[in-house]
Amino acid sequence: MADALTHAATMVGRSVRLSSRNPDAVITALALPVLLMLVFVYLFGGAIDTGGGYGRYVDYVAPGVLVLCAGFGAGTTAMSVADDMKGAVIDRFRSLDVGGTAVLAGHVAASVVRNLAATVLVFGVAFAVGFRPEAGVGGWLASAGLLLAVITAISWVAAAFGLLADSPEAAGGFTFFLAFLPYPSSAFVPVDSMPGWLHGFAEHQPLTPVIESLRGLLLGRPVGGSPWEALAWCAGLTAVSVAAAAALFRRRTS
Amino acid sequence: MPQPARPAVEAAGLTKAYGRTTVLDGVGLSVAPGTVFALLGPNGAGKTTTVRILATLLRADAGGARVAGFDVAAERSRVRRAISLTGQYAALDEQQTGAENLRMVARLSGLSRPAARRRAAELLERFALAGDAADRRVGTYSGGMRRRLDLAAGLVGDPSVIFLDEPTTGLDPRSRQAVWDEVRRLADAGVTVFLTTQYLEEADRLADRIALLDGGKLVAEGTAAELKQQVSAERLDLTLVSPEAYEEVAHALGHLTVRRDPATRTLGVTTDGRAAHIRDLLDAVDPDRTLIERFALHSATLDDVFLKVTRDG
Ligand SMILES: Nc1ncnc2c1ncn2[C@@H]1O[C@H](COP(=O)(O)OP(=O)(O)OP(=O)(O)O)[C@@H](O)[C@H]1O
Ligand SMILES: [Mg+2]
Numbered sequence: 001m002a003d004a005l006t007h008a009a010t011m012v013g014r015s016v017r018l019s020s021r022n023p024d025a026v027i028t029a030l031a032l033p034v035l036l037m038l039v040f041v042y043l044f045g046g047a048i049d050t051g052g053g054y055g056r057y058v059d060y061v062a063p064g065v066l067v068l069c070a071g072f073g074a075g076t077t078a079m080s081v082a083d084d085m086k087g088a089v090i091d092r093f094r095s096l097d098v099g100g101t102a103v104l105a106g107h108v109a110a111s112v113v114r115n116l117a118a119t120v121l122v123f124g125v126a127f128a129v130g131f132r133p134e135a136g137v138g139g140w141l142a143s144a145g146l147l148l149a150v151i152t153a154i155s156w157v158a159a160a161f162g163l164l165a166d167s168p169e170a171a172g173g174f175t176f177f178l179a180f181l182p183y184p185s186s187a188f189v190p191v192d193s194m195p196g197w198l199h200g201f202a203e204h205q206p207l208t209p210v211i212e213s214l215r216g217l218l219l220g221r222p223v224g225g226s227p228w229e230a231l232a233w234c235a236g237l238t239a240v241s242v243a244a245a246a247a248l249f250r251r252r253t254s
Numbered sequence: 255m256p257q258p259a260r261p262a263v264e265a266a267g268l269t270k271a272y273g274r275t276t277v278l279d280g281v282g283l284s285v286a287p288g289t290v291f292a293l294l295g296p297n298g299a300g301k302t303t304t305v306r307i308l309a310t311l312l313r314a315d316a317g318g319a320r321v322a323g324f325d326v327a328a329e330r331s332r333v334r335r336a337i338s339l340t341g342q343y344a345a346l347d348e349q350q351t352g353a354e355n356l357r358m359v360a361r362l363s364g365l366s367r368p369a370a371r372r373r374a375a376e377l378l379e380r381f382a383l384a385g386d387a388a389d390r391r392v393g394t395y396s397g398g399m400r401r402r403l404d405l406a407a408g409l410v411g412d413p414s415v416i417f418l419d420e421p422t423t424g425l426d427p428r429s430r431q432a433v434w435d436e437v438r439r440l441a442d443a444g445v446t447v448f449l450t451t452q453y454l455e456e457a458d459r460l461a462d463r464i465a466l467l468d469g470g471k472l473v474a475e476g477t478a479a480e481l482k483q484q485v486s487a488e489r490l491d492l493t494l495v496s497p498e499a500y501e502e503v504a505h506a507l508g509h510l511t512v513r514r515d516p517a518t519r520t521l522g523v524t525t526d527g528r529a530a531h532i533r534d535l536l537d538a539v540d541p542d543r544t545l546i547e548r549f550a551l552h553s554a555t556l557d558d559v560f561l562k563v564t565r566d567g
Binding site for chain 1: 338
């Protein structure tokens, strides 16, 4: 048990350090969030009418950009997992009796750290361009918890894809759809404005309750049951991905 | 009277196939504790596969093995705690420094943070990587430095059995010598070293016992001296007068030939070194005494053994 904890802690330290030295990971975690926020607010924002009494587009779009960043971050995570699996380094870890859980926990923890940095930046830029949330302490705490749950879920999904892919390039490809998933949701434009055939998917996909909840919580509006729905999605996705990742790791290393 | 020590590595009937390709076909071997064992074989012989099975990273389809007294299939964790593996390709993080890599391995081996720091410093010193190199990222290291760091990483946990998969492939003579010195030092300290190599010279110099692996089968096993005896002690090199003569004699000798060098028109055959045998042999292939320009007698090398057993087998 003590062993497993030391292993996990050591692997977390390793993955965080490797991330901080991987230019791709740093750009995705630090530059991309800033750029995306500015692109949405200044390039698209002027043309988008979200209706429903959102004064500024930034108030509407901030949660969507947060989730979009997590989607992009998934690519980094999947690639770093795939990179480990193809290299000789995984043999060394296994010969040191380090379990798959510790290796993957390292990657997921580093992913969460990168995404939290991205989140802070998105909020920073959003404030700078006029985002004025009206959440109280409870709303902020709930938002933070929900964000953490989403980021964790997406990170585990990415880790599982990294194990499924047989090369880092393929892993990057697999996670492409995670970076795309926020678009057909209420992240950037209201679902009503989309073609009819897309409504079903856009309203029921996992990111919609997440984004609706974040938006509501931050702007101090009623959110109904959507935070619970969002949490259920996150918990479900995390559980499935953790199990899938464990099984894939075993398959890859036997 | 001391008890005869149990083998440090013992395997029987190891078999592994990928699809229809049989990669290992009933490999059995035994390595006494504190000795150096070399598994010698060409590309694709199955060396890495054997090592990975013995190091618990791969399961054999059939057969079994015990390492440091533990079963590699049923007692993986105990085997892992007793061994270390330095694989064919460097298992290092390019984006971490040498010191960071070693400290990480030390922590994973169960050392406390201060102990890990000390152990890393000690090993960096021992492998001539202290100072500036220690704090440089491994991505900037030369091939020799990487290999040394990789070896050092294998020694962090004080293993009693060390597996080295082609530890010197691709190294220049000086780095190779450094690795050889280190292997000897380990053996002197009582560690069992199981190494694989494609170089006969390396096996000859380092190993107490050598096994020849070819096409997934062990084709010979013994000390270097025993193996050389298998082919007979001497090799007779015949230099022919012309390329035509070379072809003719090569044909006449057939599978007796253990060495061919068309560039110098030289053919090597094994002999026990007796004058009568050499005279008969020369008369038999060159009755008119016109084809052979000169001959020379050498002690057989492991190369000769290898060529002979792989050709006959
Ligand atoms: N995962 C795999 N799938 C299919 N074939 C494999 C696999 N691993 C190894 N092989 C095959 O098994 C054979 C033996 O491989 P192995 O790596 O053990 O040889 P080796 O003696 O270590 O060779 P080298 O000197 O090139 O390292 C080779 O023909 C190789 O192609
Ligand atoms: Mg090999």
